[in-house]
Amino acid sequence: xxxxxxxxxxxxxxxxxxxxxxxxxxxxxxxxxxxxxxxxxxxxxxxxxxxxxxxxxxxxxxxxxxxxxxxxxxxxxxxxxxxxxxxxxxxxxxxxxxxxxxxxxxxxxxxxxxxxxxxxxxxxxxxxxxxxxxxxxxxxxxxxxxxxxxxxxxxxxxxxxxxxxxxxxxxxxxxxxxxxxxxxxxxxxxxxxxxxxxxxxxxxxxxxxxxxxxxxxxxxxxxxxxxxxxxxxxxxxxxxxxxxxxxxxxxxxxxxxxxxxxxxxxxxxxxxxxxxxxxxxxxxxxxxxxxxxx
Amino acid sequence: xxxxxxxxxxxxxxxxxxxxxxxxxxxxxxxxxxxxxxxxxxxxxxxxxxxxxxxxxxxxxxxxxxxxxxxxxxxxxxxxxxxxxxxxxxxxxxxxxxxxxxxxxxxxxxxxxxxxxxxxxxxxxxxxxxxxxxxxxxxxxxxxxxxxxxxxxxxxxxxxxxxxxxxxxxxxxxxxxxxxxxxxxxxxxxxxxxxxxxxxxxxxxxxxxxxxxxxxxxxxxxxxxxxxxxxxxxxxxxxxxxxxxxxxxxxxxxxxxxxxxxxxxxxxxxxxxxxxxxxxxxxxxxxxxxxxxx
Numbered sequence: 001x002x003x004x005x006x007x008x009x010x011x012x013x014x015x016x017x018x019x020x021x022x023x024x025x026x027x028x029x030x031x032x033x034x035x036x037x038x039x040x041x042x043x044x045x046x047x048x049x050x051x052x053x054x055x056x057x058x059x060x061x062x063x064x065x066x067x068x069x070x071x072x073x074x075x076x077x078x079x080x081x082x083x084x085x086x087x088x089x090x091x092x093x094x095x096x097x098x099x100x101x102x103x104x105x106x107x108x109x110x111x112x113x114x115x116x117x118x119x120x121x122x123x124x125x126x127x128x129x130x131x132x133x134x135x136x137x138x139x140x141x142x143x144x145x146x147x148x149x150x151x152x153x154x155x156x157x158x159x160x161x162x163x164x165x166x167x168x169x170x171x172x173x174x175x176x177x178x179x180x181x182x183x184x185x186x187x188x189x190x191x192x193x194x195x196x197x198x199x200x201x202x203x204x205x206x207x208x209x210x211x212x213x214x215x216x217x218x219x220x221x222x223x224x225x226x227x228x229x230x231x232x233x234x235x236x237x238x239x240x241x242x243x244x245x246x247x248x249x250x251x252x253x254x255x256x257x258x259x260x261x262x263x264x265x266x267x268x269x270x271x272x273x274x275x276x277x278x279x280x281x282x283x284x285x286x287x288x289x290x291x292x293x294x
Numbered sequence: 295x296x297x298x299x300x301x302x303x304x305x306x307x308x309x310x311x312x313x314x315x316x317x318x319x320x321x322x323x324x325x326x327x328x329x330x331x332x333x334x335x336x337x338x339x340x341x342x343x344x345x346x347x348x349x350x351x352x353x354x355x356x357x358x359x360x361x362x363x364x365x366x367x368x369x370x371x372x373x374x375x376x377x378x379x380x381x382x383x384x385x386x387x388x389x390x391x392x393x394x395x396x397x398x399x400x401x402x403x404x405x406x407x408x409x410x411x412x413x414x415x416x417x418x419x420x421x422x423x424x425x426x427x428x429x430x431x432x433x434x435x436x437x438x439x440x441x442x443x444x445x446x447x448x449x450x451x452x453x454x455x456x457x458x459x460x461x462x463x464x465x466x467x468x469x470x471x472x473x474x475x476x477x478x479x480x481x482x483x484x485x486x487x488x489x490x491x492x493x494x495x496x497x498x499x500x501x502x503x504x505x506x507x508x509x510x511x512x513x514x515x516x517x518x519x520x521x522x523x524x525x526x527x528x529x530x531x532x533x534x535x536x537x538x539x540x541x542x543x544x545x546x547x548x549x550x551x552x553x554x555x556x557x558x559x560x561x562x563x564x565x566x567x568x569x570x571x572x573x574x575x576x577x578x579x580x581x582x583x584x585x586x587x588x
Contacts, residue, residue: 101491124505136505159504163497171493172501175484179507182480182553189476189551190469193540196547197395199465203457207466210453211418211430213473215509246487253490255584257483259476262552290549 005030006152007060009053009076010067010097011038014123017130018066018096018156023047025155032056032076053079057086062152063093066123069241070099077107089115094149096137098122098177098238100245101170102252104140108166117145120166122173123157126234134158138176140168174249177242181263181280183217188225188284195293202226221281225288230278237276240267299324300446301354303347303370304361304391305332308417311424312360312390312450317341319449326350326370347371351380356446357387360417363535364393371401383409388443390431392416392471392532394539395464396546398434402460411439414460416467417451420528428452432470434462468540475533475557475574477511482519482578489587496520515575519582524572531570534561 005028008019019029019042029047032055033039039049050056053076057063063083065076073095078084083093093111095104095118108118119141129135135157139146146162153160163172190208191201205222208214224230243264250257266283270276299322302313313323313336323341326349327333333343344350347370351357357377359370367389372378377387387405389398389412402412413435423429429451433440440456447454457466484502485495499516502508518524537558544551560577564570 124507126506136501138501159501161497161501161504163501164493167491168493168497171488171491172498175488175498176502176505176507178487179480179484179502179512182483183477183507183509185553186473186476186480189553190473192549193472193544193551194465194469196549197461197465197543199458199462203455203462204466204469207430207432207453207455207457208470208473210455211470212420212510212514213418213470213477215477215511216506217509218473220506249491250487253585255486255490257487258556259479259483259553262556291547 003061004028005060007032007050007056007063009033009056009063009065012066012068013127014130015066016041017127018064021133021155022152027152027155030056030060052081053083054081054086057083057091061091062149063087063091064096065093066096068097070103070245073097073099074103074107078110084111084114084116087114087116090117092117092119092145092149094119094121094152096121096123098173098242098245099170101167101174101249104170105167108141117141118166119145119149120169121149121153122169124173124176125157129157137161138163138169138172140164140166140170171249174242174246177239178246178257178260180217181239181243181267181283182259183215184221184281184283185263185266185287187215187218187222188287191222191225191284192288192290195288195291198293224279224281225284230282230285232277233279233281235276236267236270236278236280236282239280240264240271240276243267297355298322299354301326301344301350301357303350303357303359306360306362307421308424309360310335311421312358315427315449316446321446321449324350324354346375347373347377348375348380351377351385355385356443357381357385358390359387360390362391364397364539367391367393368397368401372404378405378408378410381408381410384411386411386413386439386443388413388415388446390415390417392467392536392539393464395461395468395543398464399461402435411435412460413439413443414463415443415447416463418467418470419451423451431455432457432463432466434458434460434464468536468543471533471536472540472551472554474511475537475561475577476553477509478515478575478577479557479560479581481509481512481516482581485516485519485578486582486584489582489585492587518573518575519578524576524579526571527573527575529570530561530564530572530574530576533574534558534565534570537561
């Protein structure tokens with residue numbers, strides 16, 4: 001199917017630069033946005049605004065959604081004014097939000113019943129990755145549909161993996177989030193131990209970067225922790241939401257993940273204390289708060 | 295001071311290839327070894343055996359120790375037949391074992407009182423790193439002494455960092471060990487979540503390697519976990535010992551490290567079940583044991 005226009009729902013920190021990259025690649029875009037202001041960044045000639053997801057889907061061949069949470073995607077896809085009521089057969093919905101793998105599977109089935117295709121394609125890499133088009137994209141869905149979407153995804157990211165069938169992208173993202181959060185906590189404990197024993201954590205970080213303890217978190221977020229620089233980046237409140245997705249999936253499947261639970265508790269504390277707007281590496285503030293040493 | 299001979303105490307999995315690398319670099323070696331067999335790997339012309347650490351120290355200018363645990367190093371350095379009783383002024387003790395930072399500081403002071411120099415210089419990188427002379431070496435001590443030892447250390451490793459004063463090398467090593475163990479646990483939880491939701495953890499690993507979740511542990515030990523390949527590597531029982539060093543240091547300084555405690559518990563279970571000879575990434579067996587899915 002020829003792509004005449006791509007629909008885009010979600011013009012937040014991530015969605016806006018992603019839309020810019022699609023425009024740069026000469027795609028015509030259509031938007032559904034609740035607030036008029038969301039469109040101010042775009043030249044009027046490039047984009048068209050539609051009143052509902054249904055109307056947007058009627059006028060596009062592909063719709064990309066990148067919104068905050070599971071209920072938002074449910075409403076956009078299958079709510080009273082949802083995409084599902086406007087999209088033609090063969091329309092492709094690419095959900096790049098981070099939401100529940102279980103709900104993703106349900107939505108994919110509902111869409112499939114109307115012969116509408118879906119990919120779950122959550123991303124990692126943050127605002128900078130969205131701007132630079134270097135996002136990691138974890139995809140779930142059918143291979144044939146993945147291949148159809150690939151030229152579009154390649155305008156947005158670099159490391160694009162088909163992980164498995166519907167929901168597998170969301171599962172990979174959940175795995176990513178629990179791994180990242182736990183590594184942050186581990187790095188912070190290491191720095192706490194160093195400080196408490198009067199050793200410069202910066203020198204420890206330097207020594208550890210060359211060996212088996214190397215992680216991108218030690219490199220990037222380790223530096224943030226040492227500089228006490230917690231402007232986001234990726235907000236603690238969003239990371240907390242993502243941990244919740246992983247934890248409910250774990251509960252549904254009867255497994256326990258005590259490391260995940262521990263770190264999710266840190267993120268909850270940050271959100272509860274009104275600092276959920278900080279970068280999620282701010283969990284180090286809680287851990288390092290145990291010592292007064294510099 | 296001219297180095298006529300380097301003394302070496304500890305010819306285990308790590309010490310033996312390290313000694314070989316020193317011989318390759320044309321250093322003359324002297325050994326103190328409890329068992330005659332430890333010397334069988336070496337050509338008789340290259341090495342000389344001494345009966346006690348004291349006698350060894352009398353006949354060397356530098357002594358390298360790389361043995362199992364804190365009490366071993368204490369005995370070798372300051373026991374009745376210890377190095378301290380044989381070494382001349384300006385002798386340099388380089389302890390490459392992984393032991394207590396606190397005891398290291400005490401030993402360094404005792405040696406300093408006799409004008410004997412000491413560096414703590416624990417390593418990371420395992421048997422392969424010892425063989426290939428690519429070890430990471432984390433050093434504590436005075437800069438002048440570090441510079442004196444550097445040509446020797448460069449025969450053994452690649453990433454050599456002076457972290458701080460006496461004990462700082464051991465602190466960095468403790469940080470390394472708690473970081474590595476916690477990352478292993480986090481990777482295993484991610485794989486558990488993927489398996490439970492019927493997603494191939496190999497594909498998840500692949501998708502995550504390109505983003506912020508990247509760690510050497512995900513890359514190297516993640517593969518071990520997926521292949522169920524737990525031959526060491528680095529034995530769980532040694533990692534457990536190292537976690538104990540970090541935990542007692544934390545207790546002494548009144549800090550809590552719940553992530554470290556959690557993972558140390560896994561290592562204890564492995565040791566208690568008689569599998570302490572496995573690679574320490576075998577903690578994944580405990581975590582993944584919650585699911586029967588392939």
